[in-house]
Amino acid sequence: MLSRVTVEPASLTFEVGPDETMLAAAARSGILWPTVCKGAGACKTCYFLIRSGAQHFSPPTPREQQELMWVRRRHQDVPEDHVRLACQANVSGDVTVFCKGARAAHA
Numbered sequence: 001m002l003s004r005v006t007v008e009p010a011s012l013t014f015e016v017g018p019d020e021t022m023l024a025a026a027a028r029s030g031i032l033w034p035t036v037c038k039g040a041g042a043c044k045t046c047y048f049l050i051r052s053g054a055q056h057f058s059p060p061t062p063r064e065q066q067e068l069m070w071v072r073r074r075h076q077d078v079p080e081d082h083v084r085l086a087c088q089a090n091v092s093g094d095v096t097v098f099c100k101g102a103r104a105a106h107a
Contacts, residue, residue, distance in 0.1 A: 006096040007031070008051060010103055016091050022048075023086040026102065034101035039087040046086040047071045048099040049078055056093030057084060064088040 002015040005022060014029035016022055023046055026033045036043035044067055050057065060068070064085050072083050
């Protein structure tokens, strides 16, 4: 079953498969998502904030939690579990996220 991801503020949508990361699904869908390490989980550039549907996200791995420590300091007004890496996150339901740098490839 595919899950639908809506990305603010760009008003983008794409679908994610059950074992697919958000970053891989975005790329497959023609969406440019900020990344430097191309999904290796090392640069933290692909982080996003969860706006709705947090219950549909896979739990963060210990590595993802470690990588996100500095990002969470910048977003102390957001619940800790609402800051994730697109290269690590899987979803199992419809969600809305905020990623300032995401954009359509053709734009």
